[in-house]
Amino acid sequence: MLEYYEKRCSEYEAIYAKPERQGCLAQLEQELCSLVAGKQVLEVACGTGFWTRRMANSAASLYASDASQQLALAARESCEGVNVQAGVVDVFSIPQREQFNCLVAGFFFSHVLVQERSSFLAGVAEALSPSSRVVLFDNRFVPGSSTPISRTTGTGDTYQNRSLVDGGSFEVLKNFPSTDQVASLLGELCSTVSTYENEYFWLVSGETLG
Ligand SMILES: C[S@@+](CC[C@H](N)C(=O)[O-])C[C@H]1O[C@@H](n2cnc3c(N)ncnc32)[C@H](O)[C@@H]1O
Structure with missing residues (x-):
């Protein structure tokens, strides 16, 4: 997955330009910004920094x-002029970060295997102090707008075939x-725990237990 997202870096944000999604994206941004307001935020899997810029x-x-240094640096560069720090963090082994009271993961949960969801979330909660906020958001599957599912495994994981402009093609885990x-x-x-959803996106947040 890392190779795919590093190669996709320069074209990644085109996904956010789909005209039919603009209203829902704006609503999602509003939800997200109200949840991170005044928080010390650790954003994981930040990619090119599309949401970093919106939360800043x-x-x-x-x-x-991000697990990719290339993408973490791209995110920081995209926030030029705003006080954003950046670095490499693997979401499956997040070091204890007491200076943060909020963790945000945008469009990453869909890339977690069904059988790894619980351990992924446990790692997130363990890395944070009690009463920290966790914010997850991602895509809903919308026929005609979402990339079709190419394969479903016995464990319920779903995959999509994706192409890059250089002709490369990848099969990517994308669960809904x-x-x-x-x-x-x-x-x-x-x-x-509270939930928000619109036609294209969902967002779930909660406060870690004390
Ligand atoms: C779908 S992109 C989401 C990017 C960004 N959050 C957004 O919503 O625009 C998924 C990101 O997860 C990163 N990633 C993949 N595996 C990771 C891991 N184990 N730890 C942290 N980031 C990872 C990829 O490099 C990629 O930037």
Whole structure:
């Protein structure tokens, strides 16, 4: 997946230009910014920094991270003039970060295998202090707008075939859990879980248990 996203870096944000999604994207941005307002935010899997830039003026502080150094640096560069730190963090082994009271993962949960969801979320909760906010958001599957599913495994994981402008093609894990499924899993580690969804996107947030 890292190779795919590094190669896709220069064309990644075209996904956010789909005309039919603009209203829902704006609503998602509003939800996200209200949840990170005044928080010390660790953003994981930040990619090119599309959401980093949108959170930068709401968060009290913002550390954008990705498993790819190339993408973490691209995110920081895209935030020129705004006080954003950036670095490499693997979401499956997040070091304890007491300076953060909010973790944001945008469009990453869909890339977690069904059987790894619980351990992924447990790692997120363990890395944060009690009563920290966790914010996850991602795509809903919308026929005609989403890339079709090419393969479904016995464990319920779904894959898409994706092409890059240089002709490269990749099969990418892309799951579409329901908002209720995500809320239920997060509810095992967090209190006050709340959900938001519109036609194209879902967002689930909660506060880690004390
Ligand atoms: C779909 S992109 C999301 C980028 C960005 N959050 C956004 O919404 O525009 C997924 C990102 O996850 C990163 N990634 C993949 N595996 C990762 C891991 N184990 N830890 C942290 N980031 C990872 C990829 O490099 C890529 O930037």
